[in-house]
Amino acid sequence: MRPVSYARATEVAGAVAAVSADPESAFLAGGTTEIDLLRLNVRQPSRLVDINALPLTRVEDLPDGGLRIGALARMSDVAEAPGVVQRFPVIAQALVLGASAQLRHMASMGGNLLQAVRCSYFRDPRAACNKREPGSGCAALDGINRGHAILGTSRHCIATHPSDVAVALVALDAVVHTQGPGGGRAIGIDDFFLLPGDTPHLEHPLEHGELIVGIEVPAVPLARTSLYLKVRDRESYEFALASVAVALRVDDGAVGEVRLALGGVATKPWRARRAEQLLVGEPATGESFARAAGEELAPAVPQTMNAFKVELARRAMVRALEMATVVGGAP
Numbered sequence: 001m002r003p004v005s006y007a008r009a010t011e012v013a014g015a016v017a018a019v020s021a022d023p024e025s026a027f028l029a030g031g032t033t034e035i036d037l038l039r040l041n042v043r044q045p046s047r048l049v050d051i052n053a054l055p056l057t058r059v060e061d062l063p064d065g066g067l068r069i070g071a072l073a074r075m076s077d078v079a080e081a082p083g084v085v086q087r088f089p090v091i092a093q094a095l096v097l098g099a100s101a102q103l104r105h106m107a108s109m110g111g112n113l114l115q116a117v118r119c120s121y122f123r124d125p126r127a128a129c130n131k132r133e134p135g136s137g138c139a140a141l142d143g144i145n146r147g148h149a150i151l152g153t154s155r156h157c158i159a160t161h162p163s164d165v166a167v168a169l170v171a172l173d174a175v176v177h178t179q180g181p182g183g184g185r186a187i188g189i190d191d192f193f194l195l196p197g198d199t200p201h202l203e204h205p206l207e208h209g210e211l212i213v214g215i216e217v218p219a220v221p222l223a224r225t226s227l228y229l230k231v232r233d234r235e236s237y238e239f240a241l242a243s244v245a246v247a248l249r250v251d252d253g254a255v256g257e258v259r260l261a262l263g264g265v266a267t268k269p270w271r272a273r274r275a276e277q278l279l280v281g282e283p284a285t286g287e288s289f290a291r292a293a294g295e296e297l298a299p300a301v302p303q304t305m306n307a308f309k310v311e312l313a314r315r316a317m318v319r320a321l322e323m324a325t326v327v328g329g330a331p
């Protein structure tokens, strides 16, 4: 591991200035991703700027019914905040089903959105990986790709986006607020995650030194009965093979309004817009849910070992919609 120096920022402007002035520096929040990548020699910053003293830890209920989450709020604190549990259960559930209790106490919300992919070839500096080293190839294409993506892939990268809470935030149209050397901006969360395309090394539209300061979730009355379903190889401490964030309202037996997003199957947290469009106005039944799920997954491109994910994701979507029908108003 390369020697790395350490600095501690106490205000946002200072943190942004310190990292943006030095291309070899990086922010350090909980360190649960960054320190692993340093140890693996996947990332080699010469300087870490610790941002944990910045005043960005609050979880606030907004007067209009929305929510503002500081970038340094810990996953565990957000999962337990009464306003999140009561008004946005899909966020609380996605957090509680991620990582372990110990990790959730350390890991921040900003760091969660920027966590690196879990592709073993990305994490092995000897393997070909276009995300880590553009132009070197993608060892996963002919390798062990059981956990890899079936949606949003390209011939340059098939790594699955690993975050759970990002899936919930995508379903709710959250907005990521940042502060960079040129000022602040607000980025819709769907635009915050980039598809790999020909540039898999670009995962976010952030400039070097641009700090996430918070995440805003708009008021979504439907979210009160939202839920997160996660399917994985073991019941805890495991990333998703397929997951679904859903919020649903049923009016007189038909789908009145629906939010749907998928995790574990795509290169970015995947808003299932096609399924949403098909569902509105349809009977809230297993048949309609299966048809919409099938349409959403029609463009899936399975690899040698992960064709099972198409059926798994389809069933997970149907199951999540059926569960949401019960909590969101039975027909």
Ligand SMILES: Cc1cc2nc3c(=O)[nH]c(=O)nc-3n(C[C@H](O)[C@H](O)[C@H](O)COP(=O)(O)OP(=O)(O)OC[C@H]3O[C@@H](n4cnc5c(N)ncnc54)[C@H](O)[C@@H]3O)c2cc1C
Pocket: 026, 027, 028, 029, 030, 031, 032, 033, 034, 035, 071, 072, 097, 098, 099, 100, 103, 106, 107, 108, 109, 110, 111, 112, 113, 114, 115, 162, 163, 164, 165, 210, 211, 212, 213, 237, 238, 239, 240
């Ligand atoms: C064993 C294990 C299991 C896990 N399981 C899950 C799981 O099931 N589901 C899930 O969703 N996650 C899981 N995770 C990932 C975990 O949630 C992330 O590691 C964590 O959220 C990252 O937050 P952090 O504060 O530790 O970030 P750090 O490691 O400090 O930072 C991560 C990256 O974000 C950058 N960064 C951090 N904060 C900011 C900011 N405010 N602005 C700009 N850049 C920033 C850092 O420079 C770094 O590049 C798991 C992790 C481990 C180690």
